[in-house]
Amino acid sequence: MKIYAVCGAGIGTSVLLKSNADRVLQDLGIEAEVQAVSIEQALEDQSPAQIVLATEELVGKLAGIRSEVVPVRNIFDLQELTEKLQASLG
Amino acid sequence: MPLASAFGPNSISLHSQATSFHEAVTFAVGNLIADQAVTPDYLVDVIANLESLGPYFVVAPGIAIAHAKPSEFVLRNAWALAKFDQGVRSGSHNDPVQLVFAFCATDSSSHLELLAEFANWMATPGLVNSLQNASAESVIRNLL
Known part of the structure; x- marks a missing residue:
């Protein structure tokens, strides 16, 4: 399964989000590939991502894509990430 | 430690003041310029990001990470921090x-390790509180 972590450029915030999502998925024992991408990449028609993790500010720009968009309030809060990923994948 | 050394001599400002978020971001990126990690053109890219995407780099309660894509305006990988006691809207x-970090990377692969380390650091329980309460630069250097 593929998960996108999104930010504007795909190289800053998204990498932080990916790093903590990887950690949470490992703790949950869920196998998934998390990729840090730019918002343009997440908006592509052929996007293979099942889930897109994005900070709340970007969620509005992702409306209508095929992937399930999961808004993240605090990318450093491992508890929040755990709960949201569990809810989406469980 | 790589993260500690990515914060240059002029990278940390305490008790900063700004009347707008735009000004706060300019201030934090100014620390990267002062440390000669980026040229002033990098700030233009960061502000363009801010204007086109909104304040999306406010990544967590009270915490922003101002950044733009790697470009010829980045001279080395670096971090900076400006702390606003009153907070900025x-x-x-x-x-x-309250905490405006600024980040720059020379290319899209070499900085991944630095960012992963930053993410780990920020996920440390109690760290954000300690940063928000820090009243001296030495306190922040010690937390690194």
Whole structure:
């Protein structure tokens, strides 16, 4: 399964989000590939991502894509990430 | 430690003041310029990001990470921090913003390790509180 972590450029915030999502998925024992991408990449028609993790500010720009968009309030809060990923994948 | 050394001599400002989020971001990126990690053109890219995407780099309650894509304006990988005691309004759900970090990377692969380390650091329980309460630069250097 593929998960996108999104930010504007795909190289800053998204990498932080990916790093903590990887950690949470490992703790949950869920196998998934998390990729840090730019918002343009997440908006592509052929996007293979099942889930897109994005900070709340970007969620509005992702409306209508095929992937399930999961808004993240605090990318450093491992508890929040755990709960949201569990809810989406469980 | 790589993260500690990515914060240059002029990278940390305490008790900063700004009347707008735009000004706060300019201030934090100014520290990267002062450390000669980026040229002033990098700030233009960061502000363009801010204007086109909104305050999306307010990534957590009270915390912003100002950045732009790697470009010829980046001279080395570096971090900076400006702390605003009063907090600044950005229009984000995570307002007010007290900690404005600025980040720059020379290319899209070499900085991944640095960012992963930063993410780990920020996920340390109690760290954000300690940063928000820090009243001296030495306290922040020690937390690194």
